[in-house]
Amino acid sequence: MNEKPSMGKKDASGKEFINNLHILIKTALIHDSSNIAITTPLTKTMDSVHLLLAGRDSFSLRLIHDNLFINDTKIRVDIENFLASMFLTGEMKKNNTGKITFHLQLSANELRQFVYAFISPVSKAPTSNETFEDVLDKLSSYSIKNITIDRLQEETGSLGQPVRTTQEMAANIYFKTISVVSEIMDSTKLKNAANMTKAKRLIQSMVDLMLQDESTILGLTTLKAYDEYTYNHSVNVSILSLAMGQRLGYNRKELSDLGMATLFHDIGKIDMPVDLLNKPTDFTPEEWQIIRRHPVYGVKTLLKLKGLQERAIKMVMVSFEHHLNYDLSGYPKLLSPKRVSLFGRIASITDCYDALTSSRVYNRNPFLPDRALFFMMKKSGTAFDPTLLKIFINVVGIYPVGTLVLLSTNELGLVIQANPSPVNIHRPLIKLITDPKGNEIDGDTVDLSKHENITIKRSIDHRKYGVDVSKYFL
């Protein structure tokens, strides 16, 4: 517990360790132990092991209640490491392992042997006690002494509502949803119906949360991942769409359909080359041509989801329509006119907004939220349904949740909630994060509609300064 003061640094090295170990195990799953490909991840993992061992005899990676800990410090799941965390959690559970301890004398060779011992029993029935014994046997047969493992503690599964804050639940659902989307979209074929059911359950939880507390979950959309753009974007579009759907008064079923349909609006991208999607420079006209195929590819993929059921059809509609503008000027280019469904029109707004404000694909330098909204307002009635755009702005505000703003008082504030009244749309609720001299504070929440003398001077690009605003929502 007395380790807490140096938390920040350790947290960072813990995350790095998690990420490196994730890559190491994944590489080990593909290549055998003599393969050259294993060298770099092995070295990197050793480096981060050494960082964590600094001044200690050992440290442990622990799995407690689905959360990873380095010794007693919980690894905070964020956009950079959620996939690694989920993966390691899964691997440890498979082997019924609750604790892996790394000792000072550990060599790279031992680490390598350990990793292969750890991954090999996966063919056994998961989470049986045997798998843990198997790993133990392997470790002793290789005489690995500097990595030790402990069995996962049986958890007394208590029924009833889990006690969590809304923020924690929101973050938990958010990351789980990203993870499910990534599993579905990585598997290229939607053969795994179980994943779809997972996604459906998560969307149901998302709707529940949305009905309880819209702002918290909207705040999560300020998370913009740089590596997992498509997944992160999918979840954001789904959340923003659900918020709009709630304003429109959709019932629970309609909301869950809307959530699912928008979550998979870009599913057609599973047929696009990954290199293209993650290309660091602008697209050439030829590349654009390929990108523009994704709505139809999406239809093709979604059609395999069992014929004529309502939800599947709505998913097809959103995939096909989300780039068709209100005036049909988008893509795919149609030969005859078509009515774009409300779901499609909603998705085209939320998709555009999230894309403009994320630093992927559409623009290398993302727009600030208010700038993105100006851009979209200019296209009201052409690209976007004017009424739905108004509703969208009512949902996110002009300074959306998560925007860093400079106030007329020279204080810096963070928008934490849109003002519910459209009359005061430019006067959101702000959490003060610096004083007028620029000193960081854990300030009050100010409702600008009640303080007419305080105005927003402008929004500020938090990314330019490396400020992590999502931490206020996690």
Add this chain to the structure above:
Amino acid sequence: MTDAKTEKSDYNAEDDIDRKDRIKLAADLVQTLSKSGKTLKIYPETSPVRQKIIDELNEKFAKFLNQCGELDLRIRQFEITYNDEVIYSNPSKEESLAFKFYGDGIRSIRFTVGLEEKEILDFIGIISRNYSLDAQDNDIITMLWEKNFENIHHTAVDYREEREIETIAPEDYIPSESGSGNLQSVFNAEVSKHTADTGDDGETTLQAAAGAELVIEAIYKKPISEIFILTQEEIEQIQQEMETEEGMDLVSELLDILFHILQIEKELDIYTEILKNITDTLKTFILSGDYQRGLPILTTLKALSNEENNFSPVHAQEVYSAIDSLGVEQFIRQLTTSINMNKLIDTTQLFSFLTMLNKNAIESISNMTGTIEQIKIRRLYCDVLALLARDNMELLIKGLEDSNWYVVRNIVYVLGKIGSAEAIKYLRRIKNHSEPKVRKEIVHAVSEINSDDAKDLLSYYLDDKDSSVRLTALQNIAIHGYRKAVPSILNIIIGENFDTKDAYEKKEIFETLGILNSPQSISYLKDILMKRAGFFSKARIEEQRAYAAMALKKMSIPEAKDMLKEGLSHPDKSIRNICEETLKYMEKEQK
């Protein structure tokens, strides 16, 4: 000591009785719940039995909840427990209520005070549904979630981990400090930039001066406080659209999208995939008798199977193959079964559908002519075949070898309907078919065909061993005035078997001879008419004379009259009489 002990055990015993009672009640309630799911499905809404079951359930729930506060059930794989006692157990995966919940991930269900009849009914509706039919869209958890019951709560394992959802204490979260130590630098840069802001683009300057409001007001040309309030008109318009969508036929919407894609999609893989989905939907429509939605789809597909209406011959061929998939025997068989089950078929639309199919449907439909139950529809199938096979008769011929005589008869009917001279060569092959009904149908068919070969085949049946076949042949010869058949008819008259025929057939034979009105018959008729009694019995002679007269009465050629006039001076009085009478009749007819 002893007192205390006694007191304690007494207390326990009482508690135990109470507990036993509760468990009994709970077990009874769950049993009733499990049974009513099945029974309620059987009885219609208005049935008094149904109402009785509902009342009973209602009462049991009310009683339990009043006494015990809430009903908290735990779900195991095949068992349901209450207060750690098993109160329901059924090891059948198909029937077990416990397994139904368990399989979906539900681990507990709790009913609380205030439970309403509507909730009970909805709950039963959920548990008695057949989920295997639409597993993708609806599972128990989803249905429970959608209903959002106020007094029925459930817990489930997290689908992801297949374990109970974890509890994380709030203090577990320790926010990271990374990336948050630089607010001072933000402040320094932004505040100083603000005071020195001059060289940016117009928009930024505008914004810098007055915030986002002015930019937005410039875009909308309205004060900001008015822009984002929805007008009554906008609200109504959007509600209108929501209502429209609620009543919308989603399958038609899907088809609309699929056809839009066919119009623009050249990539063959996708084109084919989309096409397959369209045809599958079309099949569903047709099998359910929904021609209203089905026919327009097939019409569009027909158009697209034409090269001129498509991107390339390859694409057109794909569409053609898609239409082929509607003509395969498997589908036509399904269609026939569905028609047999549903007697109310719009025959006009069924006819339109079938006649739009490709050639490959010919064999499938002809095989099904023996399976279809309604005569009306069988006729329709045959009429369809006559249209489809007009230029592809060879595709029908296989049916002529079918072991079921009725299939053969149907194909013969179709060949007659087509009426092409080419069919004769196929019909000839089966002219001695063992089934009289088939031979009779051949007679009808060849009557429809206008060729000498056809007429020859018709005459062939004059000597059939079945009288109804012979009669049909006669009638058709008469109708078509086929004089070439005269020698055959005369052969029958003078043949050995003539006497064995019944009176009706004999009469038909002579009448036909009369209708054919051929000079060739005159000398034979004269022989019969003027034959004297002697070797033959008198009665027989008279019978034959009457038949000959019958034939002559139908004739109008001068040779007939000449012969009769000659007879007026015959020495036999009875011959003179019959000639006179016949002549009179003919003259009257001619007037």
